[in-house]
Amino acid sequence: MNEVISLIKNHRSIRKFKNEPVTEQQLNEIISAAQCASTSSNVQAYSVIAATDPALKKQLAELAGNQAYIEECPVFLIWCADLHRLDQVTAGHMAGRESYVDSTENFIVATVDAALAAQTAAVAAESLGLGIVYIGGIRNRIAELSELLNLPELVYPVFGMCLGVPDQEPGIRPRLPVEAVLHRNGYNEERIQEPVQAYDQTMQRYLSERTGGKRDTPWSQIMADRLAEPIRLHMREFLSGKGFMKK
Amino acid sequence: MNEVISLIKNHRSIRKFKNEPVTEQQLNEIISAAQCASTSSNVQAYSVIAATDPALKKQLAELAGNQAYIEECPVFLIWCADLHRLDQVTAGHMAGRESYVDSTENFIVATVDAALAAQTAAVAAESLGLGIVYIGGIRNRIAELSELLNLPELVYPVFGMCLGVPDQEPGIRPRLPVEAVLHRNGYNEERIQEPVQAYDQTMQRYLSERTGGKRDTPWSQIMADRLAEPIRLHMREFLSGKGFMKK
Numbered sequence: 001m002n003e004v005i006s007l008i009k010n011h012r013s014i015r016k017f018k019n020e021p022v023t024e025q026q027l028n029e030i031i032s033a034a035q036c037a038s039t040s041s042n043v044q045a046y047s048v049i050a051a052t053d054p055a056l057k058k059q060l061a062e063l064a065g066n067q068a069y070i071e072e073c074p075v076f077l078i079w080c081a082d083l084h085r086l087d088q089v090t091a092g093h094m095a096g097r098e099s100y101v102d103s104t105e106n107f108i109v110a111t112v113d114a115a116l117a118a119q120t121a122a123v124a125a126e127s128l129g130l131g132i133v134y135i136g137g138i139r140n141r142i143a144e145l146s147e148l149l150n151l152p153e154l155v156y157p158v159f160g161m162c163l164g165v166p167d168q169e170p171g172i173r174p175r176l177p178v179e180a181v182l183h184r185n186g187y188n189e190e191r192i193q194e195p196v197q198a199y200d201q202t203m204q205r206y207l208s209e210r211t212g213g214k215r216d217t218p219w220s221q222i223m224a225d226r227l228a229e230p231i232r233l234h235m236r237e238f239l240s241g242k243g244f245m246k247k
Numbered sequence: 248m249n250e251v252i253s254l255i256k257n258h259r260s261i262r263k264f265k266n267e268p269v270t271e272q273q274l275n276e277i278i279s280a281a282q283c284a285s286t287s288s289n290v291q292a293y294s295v296i297a298a299t300d301p302a303l304k305k306q307l308a309e310l311a312g313n314q315a316y317i318e319e320c321p322v323f324l325i326w327c328a329d330l331h332r333l334d335q336v337t338a339g340h341m342a343g344r345e346s347y348v349d350s351t352e353n354f355i356v357a358t359v360d361a362a363l364a365a366q367t368a369a370v371a372a373e374s375l376g377l378g379i380v381y382i383g384g385i386r387n388r389i390a391e392l393s394e395l396l397n398l399p400e401l402v403y404p405v406f407g408m409c410l411g412v413p414d415q416e417p418g419i420r421p422r423l424p425v426e427a428v429l430h431r432n433g434y435n436e437e438r439i440q441e442p443v444q445a446y447d448q449t450m451q452r453y454l455s456e457r458t459g460g461k462r463d464t465p466w467s468q469i470m471a472d473r474l475a476e477p478i479r480l481h482m483r484e485f486l487s488g489k490g491f492m493k494k
Contacts, residue, residue, distance in 0.1 A: 043473070119363045181291065192331075
């Protein structure tokens with residue numbers, strides 16, 4: 001295993017940070033690395049907002065479900081799918097042509113672009129000894145959060161990311177067996193039940209060890225409980241209101 | 248700049264591959280590294296199909312717009328957002344509860360999960376001396392391609408990825424200035440026009456150098472031409488037909 005793969009395999013989400021800054025130089029290095037990720041037809045349809053203002057971080061933490069580490073980390077990044085920049089800079093070149101900026105296709109392109117850049121930033125940050133955690137909670141009260149950050153039409157916050165110097169070393173959470181996610185020459189339904197049963201047992205042991213025997217819920221049960229929760233059912237309407245997926 | 252960031256900044260898409268295999272060991276190392284990427288609440292809502300069968304790759308190349316490198320690369324990966332596995336393994340645990348697997352929220356979660364894993368695979372592959380290119384063209388004839396790969400309900404192919412030993416060393420394409428994508432404590436509309444004008448000039452020089460003066464279209468003009476194209480307008484209906492974004 002080379003050093004890059006070793007770094008990648010050592011990833012764990014960090015939710016406790018030292019009271020130390022992320023320097024401007026580090027931030028610039030991380031974001032300029034992120035920009036080198038692939039992007040569909042070079043559209044670069046994403047933006048990232050670095051929240052460093054303490055009052056703002058406090059508000060964002062509250063909107064994202066009172067996760068203290070959002071307030072405590074020195075830099076909280078909000079990764080946005082951004083079709084607004086494209087819409088603005090192409091306006092003078094359309095020559096009366098219709099724009100398909102608001103297609104479902106372009107929604108996917110922008111969402112994927114944001115994710116590819118963010119994950120590249122995550123690896124770059126970890127290579128600098130920093131820690132990160134993705135925050136899906138910024139979609140909890142997405143309309144208020146978007147207003148707070150002045151997000152225009154055709155921009156939506158996909159996820160947040162806490163960034164800082166780690167002050168904890170949590171265990172690495174086991175993943176599904178590779179044969180569950182890697183199919184050969186076509187989707188194979190038979191790769192579902194058996195690998196997941198094995199993973200249920202792995203996760204039961206892992207949880208039990210981490211909680212001193214207090215919890216040992218199988219993964220598929222945890223997933224069922226999650227799917228049964230009506231989480232963020234406002235997303236479709238919110239995105240439509242922001243001008244996405246009109247076509 | 249450390250070695251990881253140096254590797255990331257050295258990324259360029261590879262579209263010409265040597266007639267050399269990607270070994271099983273390399274593929275397993277790449278996919279197991281990809282699995283270490285963050286995933287929303289550990290849902291791991293993605294699958295990846297490795298197409299190595301020559302006849303299948305030929306068909307996939309045709310469906311993706313006759314891109315020869317899909318046929319020529321030793322391994323063509325199809326990265327899928329996969330809510331089907333979750334749906335299947337949670338069925339026995341729902342105890343009569345409604346499942347929100349088909350929400351727009353979960354569509355985004357699965358799409359992002361696939362992208363985070365894929366980008367981690369891309370970095371891992373490049374660290375092994377391999378080259379990659381993302382292929383959005385697999386969404387061109389997405390229904391036929393999904394049938395060819397036996398993709399069930401609640402699975403869709405987000406993008407493809409050619410993988411192989413590089414047989415070219417293309418230039419690194421310049422990106423937008425960092426100040427265009429990195430905002431501070433809120434979205435700043437003023438970061439759009441000026442950085443993009445500077446980038447238009449950068450890209451004109453870059454294109455002109457690469458084509459011996461034959462092309463020097465500004466980026467914003469290229470983007471306008473792209474947005475004016477009715478690309479993949481079938482996506483919304485296709486996704487709905489696959490069971491996504493019902494809520």
